[in-house]
Amino acid sequence: xxxxxxxxxxxxxxxxxxxxxxxxxxxxxxxxxxxxxxxxxxxxxxxxxxxxxxxxxxxxxxxxxxxxxxxxxxxxxxxxxxxxxxxxxxxxxxxxxxxxxxxxxxxxx
Amino acid sequence: xxxxxxxxxxxxxxxxxxxxxxxxxxxxxxxxxxxxxxxxxxxxxxxxxxxxxxxxxxxxxxxxxxxxxxxxxxxxxxxxxxxxxxxxxxxxxxxxxxxxxxxxxxxxxxxxxxxxxxxxxxxxxxxxxxxxxxxxxxxxxxxxxxxxxxxxxxxxxxxxxxxxxxxxxxxxxxxxxxx
Numbered sequence: 250x251x252x253x254x255x256x257x258x259x260x261x262x263x264x265x266x267x268x269x270x271x272x273x274x275x276x277x278x279x280x281x282x283x284x285x286x287x288x289x290x291x292x293x294x295x296x297x298x299x300x301x302x303x304x305x306x307x308x309x310x311x312x313x314x315x316x317x318x319x320x321x322x323x324x325x326x327x328x329x330x331x332x333x334x335x336x337x338x339x340x341x342x343x344x345x346x347x348x349x350x351x352x353x354x355x356x357x358x
Numbered sequence: 359x360x361x362x363x364x365x366x367x368x369x370x371x372x373x374x375x376x377x378x379x380x381x382x383x384x385x386x387x388x389x390x391x392x393x394x395x396x397x398x399x400x401x402x403x404x405x406x407x408x409x410x411x412x413x414x415x416x417x418x419x420x421x422x423x424x425x426x427x428x429x430x431x432x433x434x435x436x437x438x439x440x441x442x443x444x445x446x447x448x449x450x451x452x453x454x455x456x457x458x459x460x461x462x463x464x465x466x467x468x469x470x471x472x473x474x475x476x477x478x479x480x481x482x483x484x485x486x487x488x489x490x491x492x493x494x495x496x497x498x499x500x501x502x503x504x505x506x507x508x509x510x511x512x513x514x515x516x517x518x519x520x521x522x523x524x525x526x527x528x529x530x531x532x533x534x535x536x537x
Contacts, residue, residue, distance in 0.1 A: 317489035
């Protein structure tokens with residue numbers, strides 16, 4: 250949807266994922282959208298280099314989130330949310346319902 | 359002129375910046391090196407962060423830096439005769455979502471250094487404190503505020519716009535206490 254604007258489908262997926270979930274790591278995003286890991290990693294690196302995202306190490310995983318100091322963040326989020334409203338219902342639901350709250354180890358579903 | 363090994367961080371920054379300017383690349387000093395300058399080296403940073411405000415091609419940067427003996431390692435430029443590394447964070451030059459307009463020029467024997475103003479330097483450090491609760495950045499903001507002339511009113515306005523008045527009050531209380 251935003252591919253003509255952002256230059257790639259992976260870039261859109263990365264940004265949408267992080268907008269909805271607040272943060273994410275490459276393998277998680279790649280699995281969620283069923284896209285190869287390599288282009289996702291490349292886009293994450295590119296967006297970090299451009300100051301749009303920042304990354305933090307949690308254990309051995311590099312977690313990406315929006316850079317609150319990115320000067321166009323507010324405007325970018327408006328566009329992403331608008332695009333999200335046009336996403337297929339099923340994909341939007343899947344994104345919004347993606348569990349993030351903690352779950353005790355061994356607890357039955 | 360001094361050799362690179364004998365240059366202070368500020369002299370080196372002025373030297374690199376002047377060289378880049380001759381090559382048509384405009385950059386502005388920001389980050390920890392700006393803090394070091396405004397605190398008369400009470401704060402020490404090994405990095406020299408130049409924000410690229412002309413959106414030059416990376417290859418152009420590399421070629422210009424290589425002419426003065428720097429080589430690229432990951433995203434940093436290093437030189438065998440200095441511990442200081444040079445990085446070029448992407449533009450635009452901004453604090454929060456506002457553009458930085460006021461640039462200060464400081465002359466050194468090695469060149470003219472163009473650096474963000476002390477007030478913007480404080481805002482830049484406060485941004486990291488406001489958004490990530492980074493205490494080191496708060497300390498740096500306080501150091502700059504103590505050693506340089508800054509506009510508290512402007513910092514207050516910016517903090518208000520950023521929705522960070524609670525954090526600004528903490529900064530102000532510590533700043534007033536240190537005077």
